[in-house]
Each structure stands twice: as structure tokens, then as C-alpha cells.
Amino acid sequence: xxxxxxxxxxxxxxxxxxxxxxxxxxxxxxxxxxxxxxxxxxxxxxxxxxxxxxxxxxxxxxxxxxxxxxxxxxxxxxxxxxxxxxxxxxxxxxxxxxxxxxxxxxxxxxxxxxxxxxxxxxxxxxxxxxxxxxxxxxxxxxxxxxxxxxxxxxxxxxxxxxxxxxxxxxxxxxxxxxxxxxxxxxxxxxxxxxxxxxxxxxxxxxxxxxxxx
Amino acid sequence: xxxxxxxxxxxxxxxxxxxxxxxxxxxxxxxxxxxxxxxxxxxxxxxxxxxxxxxxxxxxxxxxxxxxxxxxxxxxxxxxxxxxxxxxxxxxxxxxxxxxxxxxxxxxxxxxxxxxxxxxxxxxxxxxxxxxxxxxxxxxxxxxxxxxxxxxxxxxxxxxxxxxxxxxxxxxxxxxxxxxxxxxxxxxxxxxxxxxxxxxxxxxxxxxxxxxx
Amino acid sequence: xxxxxxxxxxxxxxxxxxxxxxxxxxxxxxxxxxxxxxxxxxxxxxxxxxxxxxxxxxxxxxxxxxxxxxxxxxxxxxxxxxxxxxxxxxxxxxxxxxxxxxxxxxxxxxxxxxxxxxxxxxxxxxxxxxxxxxxxxxxxxxxxxxxxxxxxxxxxxxxxxxxxxxxxxxxxxxxxxxxxxxxxxxxxxxxxxxxxxxxxxxxxxxxxxxxxx
Amino acid sequence: xxxxxxxxxxxxxxxxxxxxxxxxxxxxxxxxxxxxxxxxxxxxxxxxxxxxxxxxxxxxxxxxxxxxxxxxxxxxxxxxxxxxxxxxxxxxxxxxxxxxxxxxxxxxxxxxxxxxxxxxxxxxxxxxxxxxxxxxxxxxxxxxxxxxxxxxxxxxxxxxxxxxxxxxxxxxxxxxxxxxxxxxxxxxxxxxxxxxxxxxxxxxxxxxxxxxx
Numbered sequence: 001x002x003x004x005x006x007x008x009x010x011x012x013x014x015x016x017x018x019x020x021x022x023x024x025x026x027x028x029x030x031x032x033x034x035x036x037x038x039x040x041x042x043x044x045x046x047x048x049x050x051x052x053x054x055x056x057x058x059x060x061x062x063x064x065x066x067x068x069x070x071x072x073x074x075x076x077x078x079x080x081x082x083x084x085x086x087x088x089x090x091x092x093x094x095x096x097x098x099x100x101x102x103x104x105x106x107x108x109x110x111x112x113x114x115x116x117x118x119x120x121x122x123x124x125x126x127x128x129x130x131x132x133x134x135x136x137x138x139x140x141x142x143x144x145x146x147x148x149x150x151x152x153x154x155x156x157x158x159x160x161x162x163x164x165x166x167x168x169x170x171x172x173x174x175x176x177x178x179x180x181x182x183x184x185x186x187x188x189x190x191x192x193x194x195x196x197x198x199x200x201x202x203x204x205x206x207x208x209x210x211x212x213x
Numbered sequence: 214x215x216x217x218x219x220x221x222x223x224x225x226x227x228x229x230x231x232x233x234x235x236x237x238x239x240x241x242x243x244x245x246x247x248x249x250x251x252x253x254x255x256x257x258x259x260x261x262x263x264x265x266x267x268x269x270x271x272x273x274x275x276x277x278x279x280x281x282x283x284x285x286x287x288x289x290x291x292x293x294x295x296x297x298x299x300x301x302x303x304x305x306x307x308x309x310x311x312x313x314x315x316x317x318x319x320x321x322x323x324x325x326x327x328x329x330x331x332x333x334x335x336x337x338x339x340x341x342x343x344x345x346x347x348x349x350x351x352x353x354x355x356x357x358x359x360x361x362x363x364x365x366x367x368x369x370x371x372x373x374x375x376x377x378x379x380x381x382x383x384x385x386x387x388x389x390x391x392x393x394x395x396x397x398x399x400x401x402x403x404x405x406x407x408x409x410x411x412x413x414x415x416x417x418x419x420x421x422x423x424x425x426x
Numbered sequence: 427x428x429x430x431x432x433x434x435x436x437x438x439x440x441x442x443x444x445x446x447x448x449x450x451x452x453x454x455x456x457x458x459x460x461x462x463x464x465x466x467x468x469x470x471x472x473x474x475x476x477x478x479x480x481x482x483x484x485x486x487x488x489x490x491x492x493x494x495x496x497x498x499x500x501x502x503x504x505x506x507x508x509x510x511x512x513x514x515x516x517x518x519x520x521x522x523x524x525x526x527x528x529x530x531x532x533x534x535x536x537x538x539x540x541x542x543x544x545x546x547x548x549x550x551x552x553x554x555x556x557x558x559x560x561x562x563x564x565x566x567x568x569x570x571x572x573x574x575x576x577x578x579x580x581x582x583x584x585x586x587x588x589x590x591x592x593x594x595x596x597x598x599x600x601x602x603x604x605x606x607x608x609x610x611x612x613x614x615x616x617x618x619x620x621x622x623x624x625x626x627x628x629x630x631x632x633x634x635x636x637x638x639x
Numbered sequence: 640x641x642x643x644x645x646x647x648x649x650x651x652x653x654x655x656x657x658x659x660x661x662x663x664x665x666x667x668x669x670x671x672x673x674x675x676x677x678x679x680x681x682x683x684x685x686x687x688x689x690x691x692x693x694x695x696x697x698x699x700x701x702x703x704x705x706x707x708x709x710x711x712x713x714x715x716x717x718x719x720x721x722x723x724x725x726x727x728x729x730x731x732x733x734x735x736x737x738x739x740x741x742x743x744x745x746x747x748x749x750x751x752x753x754x755x756x757x758x759x760x761x762x763x764x765x766x767x768x769x770x771x772x773x774x775x776x777x778x779x780x781x782x783x784x785x786x787x788x789x790x791x792x793x794x795x796x797x798x799x800x801x802x803x804x805x806x807x808x809x810x811x812x813x814x815x816x817x818x819x820x821x822x823x824x825x826x827x828x829x830x831x832x833x834x835x836x837x838x839x840x841x842x843x844x845x846x847x848x849x850x851x852x
Contacts, residue, residue, distance in 0.1 A: 004312075004314075004400055004402070004413050004424065005251070005252055005311075005312045005314075005400075007274070008252065008268045008270075008314075009424060011267075011268035011269035011270055012267060012268055012269070012411050014269040015266065015267055015268065015269045015409070016409055018269065019266065019269075020409035024409070027261070027406055027407060027408075027409055028407050028408075030261045030406060031261070031319065031320055031405075031406040031407030032407070034320065034322075035259060035260045035261050035322075037260035038218070039218055039221065040258075045253075045276050045277050045278050045300050045303070045304070046248060046276070047248045047250035047272070047273050047274055047275050047276045047277070048240070048243045048244070048248050048272045048273050049272075050263070050264075050265040050270070050272075050275070050277065051263075052263040052265050052266055053228065053232065053265055053271075053272065054224075054225060054228055055221045055224035055225055055228065056224035056225070056227040056228045056231065056232075057221075057224055057263070058266075059260070059261045059263075059266065059406075060260050060261050061220070061260055062260050062263070063258050063259070063260045064258055064260070064263065064279050065258050065279055065280065066277050066278055066279040066300075067278065067280070067296040067297070067299070067300055068296065068299050068300045068303055071296070073294055075339075077339040077340070079343065080293050080294075080343075081286055081293075081295075081343065081344060081347065082294075082340045082343065082344060083280040083281065083284070083296050083297050083344055084280070084296050085339070085340040085344075086280075086281050086338075086340035086341045086343065086344035086345070087258050087279075087280055087281045088340075089338055089339060089340045089341055090258070090281055090322065090323070090326075090338075090341050091258070093337075093338065094322065094341075098218075099217075099218045099221075101217075101218075101221075106244065107244055107247065109247075109248075109303065109307065110303070113303075124306070125299075125302055125303075125306065126288075126290040126298070126302060127290065127295045127298040127299040127301075127302045128299045128302050128303050128307075130292065130293075130294065130295065130299065131294060131295065131296055131298075131299030132299070134294065185215040187215075187217055187218075189217070192244075193240055193243055193244040193272075194240060194241050194244030194245070195240075195241075196228070196229055196233035196237065196240055198225050200217050203215060211217065211222060351573045354570065354571055354572070354573055355571065355573075357567065357570060358567055358568065358571065358582070359567070360564045360567055360568075360586040360589065360590065361582060361585075361586060362589075362631055362632040362633050363631075364631060364633040365582065365585065365633065369571070369574060369578065369582065372578065373573045373574060376573070377573065408636075418575055418576075418577065419575040420575050420577040420578065423621075428824040428826075428842060430738075430740075430826055430828070430839050430850065431677070431678055431737075431738045431740075431826075433700070434678065434694045434696075434738075434740075435850060437693075437694035437695035437696055438693060438694055438695070438837050440695040441692065441693055441694065441695045441835070442835055444695065445692065445695075446835035450835070453687070453832055453833060453834075453835055454833050454834075456687045456832060457687070457745065457746055457831075457832040457833030458833070460746065460748075461685060461686045461687050461748075463686035464644070465644055465647065466684075471679075471702050471703055471704050471726045471729070471730070472674060472702070473674045473676035473698070473699050473700055473701050473702045473703070474666070474669045474670070474674050474698045474699050476689070476690075476691040476696070476698075476701070476703065477689075478689040478691050478692055479654065479658065479691055479697075479698065480650075480651060480654055481647045481650035481651055481654065482650035482651070482653040482654045482657065482658075483647075483650055483689070484692075485686070485687045485688075485689075485692065485832075486686050486687050487646070487686055488686050488689070489684050489685070489686045490684055490686070490689065490705050491684050491705055491706065492703050492704055492705040492726075493704065493706070493722040493723070493725070493726055494722065494725050494726045494729055497722070499720055501765075503765040503766065505769065506719050506720075506769075507712055507719075507721075507769065507770060507773065508720075508766045508769065508770060509706040509707065509710070509722050509723050509770055510706070510722050511765070511766040511770075512706070512707050512764075512766040512767045512769065512770030512771070513684050513705075513706055513707045514766075515764055515765060515766045515767050516684070516707055516748065516749070516752075516764075516767050517684070519763075519764065520748065520767075524644075525643075525644045527643075527644075527647075532670065533670055533673065535673075535674075535729065535733065536729070539729075550732075551725075551728055551729075551732065552714075552716040552724070552728060553716070553721045553724040553725040553727075553728045554725045554728055554729050554733075556718065556719075556720065556721065556725070557720060557721065557722055557724075557725030558725070560720065613643055613644075615643070618670075619666055619669055619670040619698075620666060620667050620670030620671070621666075621667075622654070622655055622659035622663070622666055624651050626643050637643065637648060
């Protein structure tokens with residue numbers, strides 16, 4: 001019989017003797033009263049960019065969706081499975097979060113895939129290429145910049161895709177309505193794994209810049 | 214212009230002066246060499262059950278997919294968007310992870326929704342009900358237990374859904390093949406928000422029990 | 427001539443030099459004045475779940491009925507023998523106990539039998555199957571959960587049967603009346619043999635949870 | 640909402656820090672491997688005569704049935720509920736115990752009731768009189784001894800009833816057969832609450848005497 005990974009059990013043991021021991025009451029309260037986070041983050045699955053780590057978040061603070069390349073489709077209320085849309089809907093309608101953040105990051109494998117849909121490597125996948133094709137028109141546009149380096153094209157698409165996802169969020173009627181009423185704010189963020197820098201999207205211009213902290 | 218949530222900026226500031234400062238080299242190496250996590254966790258979006266917190270994980274350790282109720286569909290290589298399948302495929306084929314963990318948790322709102330698909334509250338959603346209907350036949354079965362309390366039915370489905378997701382993972386040919394060759398192990402885990410307890414699924418019986426740590 | 431089991435004589439010798447020696451006066455008083463326990467426990471015959479051990483009880487404290495699977499039938503004042511009903515009636519009417527506890531436990535053989543009435547093993551019994559058929563409709567309901575493991579179905583029925591017995595207790599007019607007047611409280615408890623944990627039933631929801639001690 | 644009795648929670652706390660802490664491994668093994676007691680005791684519900692206390696027994700040692708006045712009916716394999724017969728059958732057939740002990744005790748309220756069936760006090764019960772009428776012919780016989788004191792009649796019936804129950808046990812075909820083969824031994828015991836004395840029945844003569852310990 002295979003065993004649960006030992007490094008995870010060790011980590012869990014640290015959690016119990018550390019954070020849980022210190023915050024037991026908070027966990028018990030959160031269990032009893034339910035969660036009421038004020039923010040949702042849509043982030044990438046990447047092992048180097050966990051929102052709770054980057055924002056030093058405690059239990060109950062962040063409702064977190066993670067998928068490949070932190071993508072959001074447009075509003076399509078059909079019979080198909082829409083895991084991402086379901087999570088967003090739950091956060092907005094049920095939890096009534098006030099801030100919805102799309103956070104990308106540097107050296108993203110999903111963005112790399114989106115820029116190389118025709119490669120043999122991507123074509124052998126059943127799902128990855130299809131998923132990141134959500135970025136199709138914009139990825140094509142970026143790819144045409146032959147004067148940009150591969151790295152520059154990737155960083156460009158990482159940021160463009162955040163604006164693209166925020167645009168798609170606005171196709172959801174209930175998001176658009178709440179944003180118009182000033183009851184929900186959409187934010188973009190980009191995390192540089194190497195330097196640890198967090199870049200925030202200017203909601204007016206779409207530019208990314210580092211906040212003063 | 215709306216501002217990025219202050220509590221997140223404060224948290225980020227803690228991250229920079231804390232973990233990043235202590236592990237700067239690790240972040241720089243992870244950026245340069247790419248991620249190579251050995252484990253993927255499929256977890257819920259719930260703000261109280263972040264895998265990195267529960268397993269006290271550092272950067273680069275866990276590839277994390279989070280959706281409502283940590284669900285996995287069956288293998289359906291069609292033209293639709295399959296964000297969950299894409300993340301799983303990327304982790305298994307590209308990152309060649311060795312351990313794939315489905316982690317559920319107590320008092321899960323998504324599981325609650327799956328057990329109340331006919332309620333007015335769930336019917337007002339465009340996506341949530343559709344997404345958790347992935348559990349339809351098993352949720353129906355659990356709902357027939359009028360002698361179990363609502364809480365017991367929820368806990369039962371939380372655990373059943375983990376086994377259900379693991380069963381669905383085995384419909385992916387590349388997962389089944391690697392598991393048969395002993396190169397990939399599938400695990401189930403369930404986190405009790407209130408007590409902080411982690412229950413692991415026995416791979417032989419499917420029962421959940423607490424590990425000795 | 428066969429001899430009385432030596433391990434029991436040794437145990438009795440310990441009792442005399444230990445507890446009895448320390449509490450001789452209490453025993454003499456209890457003999458002279460009669461018993462006046464304030465609580466009755468209906469527990470299982472199982473050798474691993476003795477109420478006096480679990481509650482570290484001294485002489486005179488607990489009136490204890492033990493039968494297979496701690497079952498209570500409904501009120502049936504006919505000419506048949508009702509050993510369980512007689513004990514309950516004696517405790518409530520004669521001893522005027524204030525608390526009546528139904529205590530089940532994990533890995534209960536009687537509950538296992540209730541879930542396997544059609545097995546050859548149970549069919550060879552003259553009385554066991556008939557006795558645990560007290561749980562018939564609820565056991566059937568639990569058995570329909572093919573997605574729950576055998577162990578989960580057993581745990582579910584162990585707890586359901588406690589609520590079921592408490593429901594049956596309320597069919598006794600003298601119990602119902604005293605409970606309504608606030609002079610008798612009905613409690614449910616479940617003992618986990620492996621971990622030693624005691625789970626108590628919430629009288630409002632029926633859920634089982636561990637008390638803070 | 641009513642609360643679980645505090646004295647029981649205190650006792651449970653003692654159990655956890657005492658016996659369970661010392662014998663955790665034994666409990667875990669008993670949970671994993673199941674119970675295999677070698678002896679069954681049929682005892683009274685009386686709060687002053689707990690078998691585990693009198694025999695200083697640990698977990699897994701004694702399979703214990705407790706009813707009013709430790710009575711055993713004759714073998715009646717009909718459709719009625721026979722809780723006592725079911726427990727005996729389970730112990731003998733399933734657990735294959737080697738020793739079956741019927742233990743009575745002094746100042747037994749059930750025996751007192753059997754001797755006063757016509758009293759107003761007993762007539763107001765729905766079940767108690769019916770249950771102890773199991774002793775009817777012998778109780779009548781004892782009651783005719785007008786020269787014995789009430790206390791003497793009671794003690795006499797306490798011991799007679801033990802022999803009576805042992806006689807009834809022999810009407811169970813599977814018990815008779817095992818006893819004849821020397822694979823099951825039936826014992827009688829009587830506990831004096833006041834002095835703590837244990838009296839054992841001589842299997843040949845039926846007399847009760849104190850063992851040398």
C-alpha cells in the first residue's frame with residue numbers, strides 16, 4: 001500500500017504545532033460561523049505562486065480559485081461544466097466578496113503553452129492546449145512580435161491575459177452590475193517569482209506597476 | 214480609482230520582509246530553473262482550507278488546483294473547456310508529479326450545494342448547480358438517508374466525493390497507466406476546519422482515518 | 427469440577443485490596459441506604475466499551491443496561507418479556523434518574539449484523555438477527571449507500587441507531603412526560619474504541635461532536 | 640439546550656488522562672483486531688455492582704450483558720425480541736467465549752420486585768413486574784417461607800435465581816452441547832455490596848461460598 005507523502009505529513013505536523021496551535025480559536029470560529037472572506041483571488045496552479053504565501057494570509061481571508069494560467073472564460077450559461085465560472089459565481093453571489101483579483105506570475109507554463117499551441121509538445125496534450133486557447137486571439141497577436149524576445153513575449157502575454165480575464169469577468173451580468181454599483185472591485189496583479197515583486201494593474205490605464213509599501 | 218485591498222498589501226509586505234527575505238535564493242533558483250513539484254493537490258476554493266497553510270509548504274513544493282468542492286470530471290477529450298483536466302494533465306504529463314492528492318474539507322459549501330440542487334438558493338445560480346451536479350448520482354444516494362442529520366450527510370458526501378474524484382482520475386488513460394506502473398500514487402485527504410485534523414483515505418478500503426504524526 | 431476463571435479471581439483480589447479497601451465506607455453506605463444513581467446508561471455488551479471504565483465511575487453512580495448494540499424498542503406494554511423496557515422503567519420510575527444516556531461505540535458487531543441480515547453468518551443465529559432487526563428500516567436505508575465504504579456505513583448506523591433509540595425512548599409515555607417537564611434529559615454518546623474519543627450528540631441537531639474537556 | 644452530565648465528563652477526562660493514556664496501544668489494537676473476550680458476564684443493572692469494577696477488568700476482557708436482576712429466559716426461538724438471548728448467542732457462537740458467568744448481588748431491587756408482584760408499587764409498572772415474573776414459580780415458593788425474614792427471603796431468591804438462570808441457559812441447545820463437550824463452563828457468582836465479598840456457586844452442589852484468594 002502506498003503511503004501519503006512524508007514531506008506533507010511533516011508539514012502538517014508543523015501546521016498543527018504552529019499556526020493551528022496559535023489560532024485554534026479562529027479555526028473553531030470559522031468552522032462554526034462559516035467563511036466570510038472579503039476577497040477572491042484567481043491564481044495559477046504554479047507551485048511557486050501560492051496566494052496565501054504571497055499575501056501572508058490566514059484562514060478565512062481569501063477565497064482562492066486556481067487553474068492553469070489564472071484564466072477566466074466569458075459568461076456562457078450553457079449545460080457544460082464551468083468550474084471557473086461556478087467558483088466566481090459562488091464567491092460573488094453567495095459570499096458577496098468585495099474584491100476580485102486576477103493574479104498572474106512570471107515564467108508561467110500555461111502562458112508558454114498558449115504561445116506554442118502548434119508545437120509537438122503542446123499537441124500531445126488532450127486538454128492543456130484547448131484550455132489555454134482561451135487566449136487564442138491575443139496570443140496570436142503577441143506571437144507576431146518577432147522583435148520581442150521569447151521571454152518578453154511571455155511576460156507581455158502574462159499581463160495581457162490578466163486584462164483579458166478581467167474583461168471576461170465583465171461579461172458576467174452579476175459582476176458588471178455590482179461593479180457599476182461600486183460594490184465589487186476588479187483588480188489585476190502579477191507576481192515576479194524571482195524578485196518577489198508584486199506588480200499591480202492600474203485600473204484606469206491597465207499598466208502594471210509596483211505599489212509603494 | 215479603487216484601491217487594491219489594504220490587508221493584502223500589508224500581507225504582501227510581511228511576505229517580503231519575512232519568507233521572501235529568508236528564502237530569496239530559493240525563489241531566484243525556482244524562477245531560473247522552473248518549478249519541479251513532486252505533488253499536486255486538488256483542493257477547494259474555500260478560504261479556510263489552503264493547502265499551503267495546512268501542509269506548511271514552501272515555494273515550489275505543491276502544484277495546486279482549486280475549484281469548488283475539489284471536483285474532477287471524467288476524461289472527456291472533446292472541444293469544450295476543461296480547466297480541471299488541463300491542470301491535471303499538465304501536472305502529470307509535464308511536471309511528472311509522483312503524488313496526486315484530492316483534498317476535501319468539512320462544512321464545504323459546494324457539497325452543501327450538491328445536496329440541495331433543488332433549493333431556490335441553488336436554482337438562482339447559473340453555474341454552481343451545474344458544476345456540483347458532477348456529483349449527481351452519489352448526492353442523490355446520500356440524500357435518501359433521512360435518518361442521517363444534515364451535517365452527517367454533508368460529511369458523508371465530502372468523503373464520497375473524494376473517492377468519486379479519485380475514481381474519475383482513473384478514467385484518464387495517462388493516469389491509469391502511470392498508476393499501474395507504480396509511478397503515480399493517488400491519495401485522498403479530508404481536512405477538519407474546526408479541529409485542524411487531517412484525515413487520510415486508506416487506498417485499499419477507501420476509509421478515512423487520522424495518521425499518526 | 428470446572429473452576430471459576432483465574433483472571434477474574436485475580437481481578438477481584440485487586441478490587442478488594444484496591445477500590446474496596448479505599449471505599450469500604452461508601453460500599454457499606456450504598457448497601458444500607460440503597461442505590462440512588464442520577465444517571466442511567468444504555469450501552470452495548472462489547473468488552474471494549476464498559477461505561478464504568480469510560481466514565482471512571484465509582485459504585486452507585488451509574489445504572490447500566492447493556493444489550494447487543496444498545497438498542498431500545500418502542501413502548502409495547504404487552505405480555506411479552508421486555509428486559510430493556512423493564513430496566514428503563516425501573517430507572518426512570520423507581521430510581522428517578524435525571525439523565526438517560528444511550529451510548530454506542532465504534533466497530534460494533536451488532537450494528538455490523540444489522541447491516542448484514544441476509545448473510546449466511548447472521549442467518550445461522552436464532553436470536554441475534556431478530557434482535558438487531560429493530561433497526562430494520564434505517565439499516566436498509568444506510569445499506570443503499572453503495573458509495574460509502576463498509577466502515578462508513580457502520581459508523582453512520584452506529585450513530586443513527588442512537589438517535590433511533592432516543593426516538594423510541596420518547597414513545598414511552600412516562601419518559602415523554604418527564605422530558606417535557608424538564609425533569610429528565612435524554613442524551614446520545616458514541617465511543618471510539620481506537621482513539622478513546624467520546625462524541626456527544628447535539629440534542630438539537632442530532633449531530634455528534636467531541637466535547638471540550 | 641440541556642448539557643451532558645458534568646460528573647460524567649469529569650470521569651471521562653480522568654479516563655483519558657489515566658487508563659486510556661496508559662493503555663492507548665491496547666485500545667488501538669482492540670479496535671483494529673476486534674474483541675476476543677474469553678468470558679461473558681450476565682449481571683444486574685444495579686449501579687453498585689459493575690462487573691468491570693468488581694473484577695478490575697481492562698478493555699477487551701469481559702463481554703457484559705446487564706438487565707434487571709441478571710435474568711435469563713428459557714430458549715424460545717420465536718419471532719419476539721429476545722435481547723438477552725441475542726447477547727448470549729452472540730457471545731457463545733460468535734465470540735466463542737469459554738466461561739459464562741451469571742452474577743447476582745445483594746439488596747437487588749429486581750429480586751425485591753419479584754417477591755412483591757402483587758404490591759401496588761409493582762403493579763404501577765408496565766414492564767418490571769412482567770420481566771421479573773420470569774422467576775414466578777420460584778419466587779412464590781420463597782414467599783411461602785413466612786419464618787424467613789424479608790431480607791433472608793431476598794438473599795435466598797438472589798441465589799436461587801442464579802441457579803434458575805443457569806438452568807435456563809442449559810435449555811439453549813448450543814450451550815448445552817458446548818458444555819457437554821467441555822468447551823463452555825457455566826458459573827454462578829453473588830456479590831455482597833456491603834462487604835465487597837464475592838461468593839461463588841459450587842457447580843456440583845449449587846451452594847455459594849467464598850473463594851480463597
